[in-house]
Amino acid sequence: MSWRDRLGLVHIYTGNGKGKTTAAFGLAVRMLGSGGEVAIVQFMKAPKVYGEQKKIEECGALIESFGLPGFVHGKPSEEDIKAAKRALERAKELASSGEWDLVILDEICVALGFGMLDVEEVKELIKEKAENTELVLTGRYCPEELFELVDYVTEMREVKHPYQRGILARRGVEY
Numbered sequence: 001m002s003w004r005d006r007l008g009l010v011h012i013y014t015g016n017g018k019g020k021t022t023a024a025f026g027l028a029v030r031m032l033g034s035g036g037e038v039a040i041v042q043f044m045k046a047p048k049v050y051g052e053q054k055k056i057e058e059c060g061a062l063i064e065s066f067g068l069p070g071f072v073h074g075k076p077s078e079e080d081i082k083a084a085k086r087a088l089e090r091a092k093e094l095a096s097s098g099e100w101d102l103v104i105l106d107e108i109c110v111a112l113g114f115g116m117l118d119v120e121e122v123k124e125l126i127k128e129k130a131e132n133t134e135l136v137l138t139g140r141y142c143p144e145e146l147f148e149l150v151d152y153v154t155e156m157r158e159v160k161h162p163y164q165r166g167i168l169a170r171r172g173v174e175y
């Protein structure tokens with residue numbers, strides 16, 4: 001029995017605390033270091049903006065970012081919604097292909113929280129993923145109805161954050 005035969009569980013990293021993407025990328029590094037194949041689809045994040053994007057690609061992961069420049073505040077634009085739907089289609093392809101040991105859907109829960117995606121489509125993606133593909137969903141606002149479909153649910157809880165003192169996101173730490 002290969003170590004890959006034991007893969008196939010589903011993780012959710014959610015909550016308002018820092019560290020959801022960081023945890024997922026840590027798992028990606030662990031998988032790459034074990035000889036695994038990793039694919040990452042980023043929802044809500046533009047390409048070539050975040051520090052992790054270039055480095056994880058250099059490590060051998062496939063990373064595709066579908067977000068538009070700038071943050072979504074309030075109601076998302078039609079362009080933001082279209083980008084999220086394109087990301088979901090790509091995520092379905094990757095997760096169901098059987099080619100990847102680990103597929104990370106970074107910030108998919110935020111896209112759900114903003115109403116950019118239908119939770120039923122995400123449920124379908126989870127149910128139709130390849131048997132031995134480990135799947136990770138990250139982001140705030142994860143609908144609790146997804147919890148029953150998955151194996152791990154980790155909630156990052158903010159206790160204290162520099163933003164509360166007016167310290168904005170810093171390169172290399174928050175992005």
